Amino acid sequence: MDIDLIFKIAAIGIIVAVLNQLLVRSGREEQALMTTLAGLVVVLMILVREISSLFQLIKTLFQF
Amino acid sequence: MELVAKAAVICVVVALTALLLERDTPELGLLLTLAAVAAVLTYALSFYQQVRDMLTALMDQAGLETALFAPILKIVAISLIARLGADVCKDSGHSALSSLMDTAGTVCALLAARPLLERTLALLLGWGGSP
Numbered sequence: 037m038d039i040d041l042i043f044k045i046a047a048i049g050i051i052v053a054v055l056n057q058l059l060v061r062s063g064r065e066e067q068a069l070m071t072t073l074a075g076l077v078v079v080l081m082i083l084v085r086e087i088s089s090l091f092q093l094i095k096t097l098f099q100f
Numbered sequence: 101m102e103l104v105a106k107a108a109v110i111c112v113v114v115a116l117t118a119l120l121l122e123r124d125t126p127e128l129g130l131l132l133t134l135a136a137v138a139a140v141l142t143y144a145l146s147f148y149q150q151v152r153d154m155l156t157a158l159m160d161q162a163g164l165e166t167a168l169f170a171p172i173l174k175i176v177a178i179s180l181i182a183r184l185g186a187d188v189c190k191d192s193g194h195s196a197l198s199s200l201m202d203t204a205g206t207v208c209a210l211l212a213a214r215p216l217l218e219r220t221l222a223l224l225l226g227w228g229g230s231p
Contacts, residue, residue, distance in 0.1 A: 037106060037143040042114060045135045049121040049128035056124050072125055079131045086138045091181075097148055098177035099170050 041086060045079050103147065107140045130192050137184055168219070174212040178205055 052075035059068035094100075114136040122129035152173070159166050182205025189197040 037110070038139045039110065042110065042132070042135050042139055045128075045132050046114075046117045046121075049117070049125060049132055052128060053121060053124040072127075075125070076127055076131070079128060079135075083131055083135055083138070086135065086142075090138045090142050093142060093145055094177050094181065097145055097152070098173045100174060100177070 038086070041082065045082065048075055048079055051075075103144060107144070110136060110140055126192075130188070133191065134188060137188070141180075141184075168216065171212050171214075171216045175209045178208045178212060181205070182208070 052072055055071045056068045059065070059071060114132060118129040118132050120129075121132060155169065156166060159169055182201055186198040186201040186205070189195075189201055
């Protein structure tokens with residue numbers, strides 16, 4: 037099972053959340069939003085590949 | 101047993117982490133849930149080949165065509181994807197998208213079952229035609 041992927045996404049999420057809090061508290065809301073967006077795009081790029089391979093597996097196994 | 105234990109541990113850990121993430125960045129919490137879904141489903145499906153082999157052997161012993169069995173497998177896959185998709189939409193608070201996903205799944209399942217329905221109809225018409 038690909039647990040590394042889950043840990044990777046959780047780590048990115050925690051780092052982004054901490055950065056978001058720091059930037060918001062220091063009054064840089066725009067940069068906080070940009071950080072969140074960057075984290076979102078990075079995680080999406082990782083996840084899209086994984087979900088694509090999952091769908092491929094489902095198509096093969098269930099004879100589509 | 102091992103699969104269930106691993107899946108349970110991963111799901112609980114991911115649920116706790118997602119709760120933590122959802123306070124500041126709810127979108128990343130949802131993506132983490134999606135990652136867990138993809139990982140656990142891929143792992144679970146790696147055991148599915150054995151089940152399919154057993155079902156194919158049963159079909160062979162019963163003298164039935166394996167082509168008749170393919171739509172059932174397709175419907176199982178469609179329901180799996182539709183339910184997970186709908187639940188992820190519901191988790192993000194979009195019930196309308198969730199209902200839409202359910203409807204799309206139902207339509208796709210009906211389309212996948214069409215060959216079976218046509219064969220059944222042809223069989224019934226054949227019986228009705230002969231005295």
